[in-house]
Amino acid sequence: MAAVCQPRRALVEIPEPQPKTTAGLRRSYFEVLSAQLDSPPLSRARTQKPPQSLDSSMRALWSEPSTPLTKQQLVQLIRSLVLAEQSHEPRIVASSLKHLQEDLQLKKTNVYRSIPHSRFGSNRDARCYRKAYPHLLAFKVSCQEWGQVLLRNQEWDSMLEFCLMAWRYTGELPQWDTESHNALRDQCYGALAAHGRAALQHYRPAPSRGRELLRRFSAAQLHSRLILPCIQELQRIVGSTGESSMAIN
Numbered sequence: 236m237a238a239v240c241q242p243r244r245a246l247v248e249i250p251e252p253q254p255k256t257t258a259g260l261r262r263s264y265f266e267v268l269s270a271q272l273d274s275p276p277l278s279r280a281r282t283q284k285p286p287q288s289l290d291s292s293m294r295a296l297w298s299e300p301s302t303p304l305t306k307q308q309l310v311q312l313i314r315s316l317v318l319a320e321q322s323h324e325p326r327i328v329a330s331s332l333k334h335l336q337e338d339l340q341l342k343k344t345n346v347y348r349s350i351p352h353s354r355f356g357s358n359r360d361a362r363c364y365r366k367a368y369p370h371l372l373a374f375k376v377s378c379q380e381w382g383q384v385l386l387r388n389q390e391w392d393s394m395l396e397f398c399l400m401a402w403r404y405t406g407e408l409p410q411w412d413t414e415s416h417n418a419l420r421d422q423c424y425g426a427l428a429a430h431g432r433a434a435l436q437h438y439r440p441a442p443s444r445g446r447e448l449l450r451r452f453s454a455a456q457l458h459s460r461l462i463l464p465c466i467q468e469l470q471r472i473v474g475s476t477g478e479s480s481m482a483i484n
Contacts, residue, residue, distance in 0.1 A: 332396055335381050339404045342374040346408060357412055364416045371408070371419045378405070378423045382430035391438030398431035398465070399451055406458035424461040435468040445473040 349367045350358050357363075378401050385394040405423045431452075440448060449469040456462050 332393060332400065335397055336400055338377055338381070339374065339401055342370060342377055343404050343407060345370040346374065350409065359409060359412045361413060361416070364411050364413070367409070368419075374404075374408070375419050375423050375426070379426045382426065386430060386433055389437070391434040392440070392444075394434040395431055395438070395448060398427045398434075399455060401427050402455050402458060402462065421459070421461070424459040428461045428465055431462070431465040432468055435465060435472065439472065442473070445469060449473055 346367050349370050350363045351366070352358055382394065382397065382401075385397055402424070405420060405427070408420055408423075411417055449466065452462055452466050452469055456466065
């Protein structure tokens, strides 16, 4: 007896497609992307927004990153960035020598990282100097601005310790083949010596502390003789304190 073949029935009947309404339409990927480009998210807006401490001229430079910066604009930009970093630091951190030491160490490391080492010629020539120049400038601005912060806070002893510490880091910066390229180093020495002398005009250390500072400042002149005004001021202070102690006895 032949088997009777019955037609198979669909388990679920597929309904006829309904007309789509405007409210039910789904946007394509390109429509979503174009909408996001028209109104950027908050995170993207934050990354493109310059720091609040930058002035109007720096905002113009920030908005046009492809524009080549002149030397004066580069100095202005780095100084503004350092000031923005200082504005976010509390006063106790600004006077912490450990924090300032880490900042100078980082900037000195960035100087050496920017210098190409695998080349046939000298890595202290003009080409290497141009690569390291922004980091050298950032190091100089840190010496100037952090010293001004300590002077404003009237932390005279910390200012002298920072002067000696930054003096040593300045002496560890690379020596360039062209003598004029070492001008930034002398500018760092000059700024630190001015800060140290300003602190000594208000600070009267104890006799033992004064002799210790005089010994350390005298050893620092091996790097540069620009520290001589600080040594002369310390000699005057140590001499006056010694005469006063003898008069008391």
